[in-house]
Amino acid sequence: MDVPARPPLSRDRIVEAAMEMADAGGVPMVSMRKLGAALGVEAMSLYNHVKNKDELLDAMLDAALREVVLPDTTLVWDEQLAALAQEFRLAGRRHPGVLPLFGTRAIRSLEGFAPLERSFVILRQAGLAPDDALDAFMMLASFVLGYVTSENGGLREVAEGRSIDFSTIDFVAHPFLIEMGEAFVRHDGDREFQFGLDVLIDGIRQRLT
Amino acid sequence: MDVPARPPLSRDRIVEAAMEMADAGGVPMVSMRKLGAALGVEAMSLYNHVKNKDELLDAMLDAALREVVLPDTTLVWDEQLAALAQEFRLAGRRHPGVLPLFGTRAIRSLEGFAPLERSFVILRQAGLAPDDALDAFMMLASFVLGYVTSENGGLREVAEGRSIDFSTIDFVAHPFLIEMGEAFVRHDGDREFQFGLDVLIDGIRQRLT
DNA sequence: CCTACGGGGCTTACACCGTAGGCTGTGGGG
DNA sequence: CCCCACAGCCTACGGTGTAAGCCCCGTAGG
DSSP states (O other): OOOOOOOOOOHHHHHHHHHHHHHHHOGGGOOHHHHHHHTTSOGGGGGGTOSOHHHHHHHHHHHHHHTSOOOOTTSOHHHHHHHHHHHHHHHHHHOTTTGGGGGTOOOOSHHHHHHHHHHHHHHHHTTOOHHHHHHHHHHHHHHHHHHHHHHHTHHHHHHTTOSSOGGGOOTTTOTTHHHHHHHHHHOOHHHHHHHHHHHHHHHHHHTTO | OOOOOOOOOOHHHHHHHHHHHHHHHOGGGOOHHHHHHHTTSOGGGGGGTOSOHHHHHHHHHHHHHHTSOOOOTTSOHHHHHHHHHHHHHHHHHHOTTTGGGGGTOOOOSHHHHHHHHHHHHHHHHTTOOHHHHHHHHHHHHHHHHHHHHHHHTHHHHHHTTOSSOGGGOOTTTOTTHHHHHHHHHHOOHHHHHHHHHHHHHHHHHHTTO
């Protein structure tokens, strides 16, 4: 007898649905009309909970960042950093459609900023001076962001043959391309990511003296 | 007396104008109608040179990559890598609006792929086995892409105060945030980028034995 | 010189987008 | 009990990508 049991609209439900749409078909698949439809509501009703689409996109980035689970503070600093990086990568893989927003949108909430803040804190407590900690932070964050971006973006297109058509390449003029392609087929992302992480963290450790 | 001297439309002219628009106002500012207007032409005329907007976006990414000047092959391998990374960063800074396309679009032409191919070649010729070269390549490429993305994206927003409002933060609960912010103000991107590069290349060198 | 053709531009039209503005029903506080 | 704030809805406007068709003009063949 009651209403058709449609759960009440809420900002969180909207953001969640938007992330789902983005992950399924990329950011361009997210439209206020489709989003409303997915929630059983008219597009304009969303505006009771979200100022506009830009704010919604920011909220999606924030929500993805809030999913990054922060490492146990009892671990040694290098283990903490590695764990945090791994968790970031997991969150990025869970939300391939949200990840590109990093390139264009800003982190708006303190909770979203928490993983970045935490990285800095770990480095400071490991003994680095503020400026050195920032250097190390930027290095780590750049690598992690870049790796996950490659993985979900261009690299996947290469792997799935949606990029260059390898069959048309003149391998005499490009003797290493075929080798590179073969290595790509063999490569193990988990191991590769860990390798990069090791190099970076070793580099930081050496600067600790 | 002649025609108003409108140079003939061409794919290259279209792509160039599109990159200019993207760099000025971000990818969303690029619309076929505005692009046509900028070239003194109707939107639909563009379709004589470009299959659709998706292809145009791919072409923009490709064009930006083709701007990366490849290093002098007579240099030592580590100098070549550093030079290539620096040139990539320069191209990325020249085209802040095109850079986010890395996250969503694929490299379509062999010329666009050239900087990546070259990195791999340098690593191979430095003595790394194919799989190790790919590891090192992914590490370097991820760092460079991530760094330039941060620089032009979220980081700039932070620096320009468009991100979190620092004045509302509880610095007792977040004792390191203020320090991090101060370090951000001081930081020198060129030095910071070079620092990351050094750590990565050192790491590669150590694996050369 | 005439004619035929083809390519590159223009126009029209359609479905979809974000969102301003205003309407309506409903549930909770005075 | 009243009212009013809020969360939905509807309508409408200007902008978007692009399919389809038209038209003009530059060139090639006779």
